[in-house]
Amino acid sequence: MDTSAISEIQARLSPEDPIEILRWALETFGAETAVSFSGAEDVALIHLAAKTGLPFSVFTLDTGRLHEETVQFIADISERYGVTIEVMRPNAEAVDALVTAKGLFSFYEDGHKECCQIRKVEPLGRALEGRAAWITGQRRDQSPDTRGGLEVVEEDGTFGLIKVNPLTHWTGEQVWKLIDTEAIPTNPLHARGFRSIGCEPCTRPIEPDQHEREGRWWWEDTANKECGLHLTVEPEPGWGALPNDEER
16 A cells, blocks of 8 residues: 555544444455454454454464453453454563573563563564554554554554554543443453553553553653554664564
8 A cells, every 4th residue: 555545544534433444444454454452442442343243353462471350351352242362472482581581570670672572572473464454552642752643544664564543533531431331341450540551560550640651661761652563653773673574
């Protein structure tokens, strides 16, 4: 899809409701178009995708460091919506090498990127292999520094396919209003103050007056809270590269 075509689609779809953006994606790219499932936004997208009546796929990344509640929630969502959720796990040898060399908590000292590359970015590359498009729950207001330029439809230069972000122009409040109105199930950690939920060592509850991303990698610069799955700013050298291109 060339740049002019993407620009036309962005202009046409940006005013639409998320369910219509989802419908366009599933009609355009087919059943292999996958919703990336992790947080509340993604459950909302699964709920809306099911309402379209069109076939779709779902995958999630099990990093090996998820909260127990999150692991159970994945199973609950699969049963609730009658969808098979493909669970992608990191390469065991790569994890073992990192842990052997640096221990289980090296990210507190030298940053989260190396761990996320192994546990999240490389498995995502495998999850997206052979797909024409994927669907994410990203919103611009999640992080103005890194997601402020997010579009409803983008070319994913890291993984080489189309990325669809139906919630681009929605706020967190709009997402939670939909969740409450339509009784969409949520991770029980949300009720305990967790807003943006990732791996257990890298996620903590926040206060009501804090931004949702402040609970992620709180020991690092607030302007760079991305794990490498979504690059909407110019990446640092080697940030999006997978360890072995053949594994993509």
